[in-house]
Amino acid sequence: MFPASVSSKIALANTFRLSPQVQQIQAVSPYIDISTNAPLTFFREPPAEVQCSTHPQREHPVPTRWKDAGSWGARHHHDNAPFTLWVEEARVFRSPTKEETQWVLQTFEAQHMGMSGWYMWIETSNPPKPIPLTVGCTPVMFVDVRPTIPIPKFPYPNPRLQDPCPGVYWPKMSFPTREQNAKVLTSLAAFANILAIVYLPCWTIVELYYGDGRVYEPRSLPGRVAGRTSLYHHTGKPFYYDMQSQTRARLLDPAQHVSSLMPQDDGNYLRGQKLTPGCRVESGYGPIDSPFQFATAATTLGVKLRNVRGQERVTVAHHGFLHSGDVWHPKTYDDLIGTVDDTRPELDVALVHLTPAASASFTNSCYFQAEPPRSLKPGDMIEAGSWSEVDGMSSGLISLLTVGKYFRRPQRPPGWPEIPFEHWRPDSVDTVFGAINPVIAEGISGAPIVEVESGAVTGFFHLFNGLDCISAHLDDLIVEGWYVV
Numbered sequence: 001m002f003p004a005s006v007s008s009k010i011a012l013a014n015t016f017r018l019s020p021q022v023q024q025i026q027a028v029s030p031y032i033d034i035s036t037n038a039p040l041t042f043f044r045e046p047p048a049e050v051q052c053s054t055h056p057q058r059e060h061p062v063p064t065r066w067k068d069a070g071s072w073g074a075r076h077h078h079d080n081a082p083f084t085l086w087v088e089e090a091r092v093f094r095s096p097t098k099e100e101t102q103w104v105l106q107t108f109e110a111q112h113m114g115m116s117g118w119y120m121w122i123e124t125s126n127p128p129k130p131i132p133l134t135v136g137c138t139p140v141m142f143v144d145v146r147p148t149i150p151i152p153k154f155p156y157p158n159p160r161l162q163d164p165c166p167g168v169y170w171p172k173m174s175f176p177t178r179e180q181n182a183k184v185l186t187s188l189a190a191f192a193n194i195l196a197i198v199y200l201p202c203w204t205i206v207e208l209y210y211g212d213g214r215v216y217e218p219r220s221l222p223g224r225v226a227g228r229t230s231l232y233h234h235t236g237k238p239f240y241y242d243m244q245s246q247t248r249a250r251l252l253d254p255a256q257h258v259s260s261l262m263p264q265d266d267g268n269y270l271r272g273q274k275l276t277p278g279c280r281v282e283s284g285y286g287p288i289d290s291p292f293q294f295a296t297a298a299t300t301l302g303v304k305l306r307n308v309r310g311q312e313r314v315t316v317a318h319h320g321f322l323h324s325g326d327v328w329h330p331k332t333y334d335d336l337i338g339t340v341d342d343t344r345p346e347l348d349v350a351l352v353h354l355t356p357a358a359s360a361s362f363t364n365s366c367y368f369q370a371e372p373p374r375s376l377k378p379g380d381m382i383e384a385g386s387w388s389e390v391d392g393m394s395s396g397l398i399s400l401l402t403v404g405k406y407f408r409r410p411q412r413p414p415g416w417p418e419i420p421f422e423h424w425r426p427d428s429v430d431t432v433f434g435a436i437n438p439v440i441a442e443g444i445s446g447a448p449i450v451e452v453e454s455g456a457v458t459g460f461f462h463l464f465n466g467l468d469c470i471s472a473h474l475d476d477l478i479v480e481g482w483y484v485v
Contacts (some may be wrong), residue, residue, distance in 0.1 A: 016046040018267025023396035028257035029435040031142045034078065034399075036129040044075060044369050070453035072118070072385030074175055078132035081107075084229075085136040091172040092116060092136050093102075095197075105136060112146060116367040117202040118173065118385070118403065119431075121147050125456040133433050139401055141433075147248060150467070152205060152239070156216050156232040159223035164188065170225040173201045174384050175405040176226070184226050185407075191221055192232075196408040198239060198429065201384055202338060203229040207239045209409075240406075240465055249466030256476065262301040262439050264298065266330045266394045270337065274364040275329065277303050277373060277448050280315055280393035281337070284326030296332050300392045300447040302460055303373045304362050305351075308481035313351035314362060317446030318343050320350075327352050330393075346425065347472040348445075348462045364484060369397035373448050374455035375484050379405075379426050379473030387452045388430065390461055394443025398434025402458070405429065406470060428459055430469045438464070457484065 017023060027033045034035070035042075042063050067075045072093075073086035083100050085093045095115060096104065104113050104122065104317055112123040119139040126232055127142045134140055141147065165187035170176045176184065188194055188206060196207035204225060233239040255262065256337060269279050279301040286292025302315030316327060325340035337358035342351040354362060364373050370391035388400045406427040410419040430449065441464035448457045449471055459471030 008113045015392065016270070017265050017396070018273075019263060019265040021263040022394065023263045023369070025254050025258075025262065025394075025440070026396050026398065026435050028254045030127045030129070030131075031144070031251050032131055032433060032435050033127075034106070034133065038078070038130045042130075042447045044098055047363075047366050065386055066452050066467050068453075070451070071389040073137045074134060074385070075137045076133040078130050079134045079137065080132070081136040083136050085115075085138045091174075096136065100136065108142070110131070114146070116149050117200075133399055139431075141248065143248070144251060150242065151203070152231045152233040152242070154232050154234050155218040155235070156221040157223035157230060158219035158221065159354075160230075161222040161224075164190065164222055164444075165226045165228065170226075175199050175382075177380055178422060178426065181405075181407055181424070181426070185421040188222075188225060192216065194409070196238065196406065197206070198407075200254050200403060200429075203231060205239055206230055206232050208232055208234040209376065210236050212232060216440045238408075238466075240463065240470060249258065249437075252435050253437045255271070255437055256438070258437045259460075262394060262437075262443075264443055268330055268334060270329055270335050270358060270361055274366065275337065275358060276366045276368070277301060277364065278368045278370065278391045278393060280330040280443075281320075281446075282328045282330070282332045283321045284324035284328065284332060286323035293321065297321070298331075298393075298443060299445045300394070300443065300461070301329070302349075302446050303448050303457060304364050304485045305376075305477070305482045306485045307483075312354070312485060313342070313482075314338065314354055315446065315448075316340070316350050316352055317460065317462070318345050318348045318350040320445060329358075344476060347460075347474065347476065349460060349472075349477070367391055367448070367450065371450045371452050371455055373450050373457045375457065375483050376474050376478050376482065377454070377456035377458050378478055379458075380429060382458050382473070388449045388458060389452055390444060390447045390449055392440070392444030392447040392461065394440045395434060395436060398432060398436065398444075400430035400432055400449060400469060404430055404470070405430050425472065427470050427472050430471065431467060432464065432469050436464065438466075441469075 027035050050127050065077045066114045087094050108122050108124050110122045110124040121141045123143050138179050168180050168183045193209040195209045198205040269275050281301045297320040298449045299317040299320035304314045306312045321340050325336045329335050329337045338352040338354040340350045341353045369392040370389035386402045391397045407424045407427050444461045447461045449459045463470040
């Protein structure tokens with residue numbers, strides 16, 4: 001159960017979940033607690049159409065948690081720094097002056113601070129309440145021990161080798177297009193067997209195929225590709241698994257502070273309120289006599305979509321409904337709200353045909369504390385440095401910062417021709433600012449990732465490594481004619 005001090009911290013925040021303990025999860029770690037002592041105007045109130053008698057609506061406007069959250073240089077509501085470190089003309093974060101450094105150290109009672117590319121870290125034993133997600137418009141992580149930067153340590157790059165792709169250019173702190181990525185991969189294919197490539201704001205990570213018998217000598221691969229610092233990863237595991245920061249994951253794991261199982265919002269929103277993104281859904285049991293006949297999976301409900309033929313479907317996490325297409329809310333055998341009738345495994349998306357009662361109840365106009373979804377966003381329009389929100393049934397509100405674009409080689413049967421580089425699918429890499437562990441992350445699966453600035457859905461919460469979330473772009477759904485109702 002939660003300590004009494006944690007429960008009192010959240011007492012003023014009307015999360016309007018029927019299980020308020022879920023949002024309390026985000027207050028148990030002092031290094032990511034954005035709620036304690038935050039003004040009431042920081043919190044979102046339910047629209048009149050979804051409020052219930054136990055949560056009367058108060059008179060204050062929709063919260064403005066961010067200023068200019070669509071790209072780099074955003075300022076969080078709790079960021080009171082009298083300066084900004086983002087230089088728009090040069091598209092870089094500058095180093096703080098001596099006076100600005102002193103302001104940070106004194107304000108946050110910090111032992112140390114530092115910057116690495118696109119974020120600041122502040123080492124303190126007494127983090128502020130509430131936590132700001134930026135300081136001086138720079139994304140910030142509060143830590144108890146100086147963090148390590150999760151980058152490859154392989155000695156392959158040589159900055160003195162000629163750039164194999166000098167004619168390809170995109171602005172600093174941004175992502176390449178698919179066409180630019182194809183040119184980069186084509187140039188690198190002359191040197192290496194590439195499995196994946198990750199474009200981060202200040203450098204590129206090239207993931208090399210492992211187990212093909214190829215040997216790369218130290219300093220044998222170009223250290224600059226398309227004018228950007230390039231590093232190489234070469235193990236039996238994807239770089240995704242090595243991107244995690246074990247120190248950061250430990251610091252934010254709420255299980256360290258809670259003596260019971262992690263709570264989930266098992267309130268029934270079909271009866272008396274409205275179904276919305278962020279509600280709990282659970283699969284039916286697997287087939288009799290199968291290994292899954294007594295197994296179910298609980299995930300988070302997504303968004304309601306309509307296609308050009310007028311068909312309406314709601315999204316859920318595909319991997320949560322592999323053994324049964326029945327979708328129950330909030331738990332198996334409570335209320336059957338629909339059945340999976342189409343899937344997009346490559347996106348980890350399943351499309352649910354709702355029952356008439358569930359369809360009439362569902363609204364996208366509310367997403368608990370997160371920004372409600374209003375549209376689907378093509379992958380090439382997702383801006384580096386943009387902030388998004390997720391409100392999962394196991395997590396409550398968390399924030400995400402888009403920091404990378406991840407292209408991976410499509411899997412093919414042995415002997416089949418390789419997919420051309422132009423058709424490699426991109427995923428988004430988002431750094432998660434919230435108290436999460438693997439159990440909570442699984443419950444968030446399927447929750448829409450919604451941009452604060454635009455209300456656009458950029459993807460659905462899927463893979464999580466303790467620091468970052470990787471989610472598929474939704475271009476396929478957009479091309480098929482699906483849009484947010």
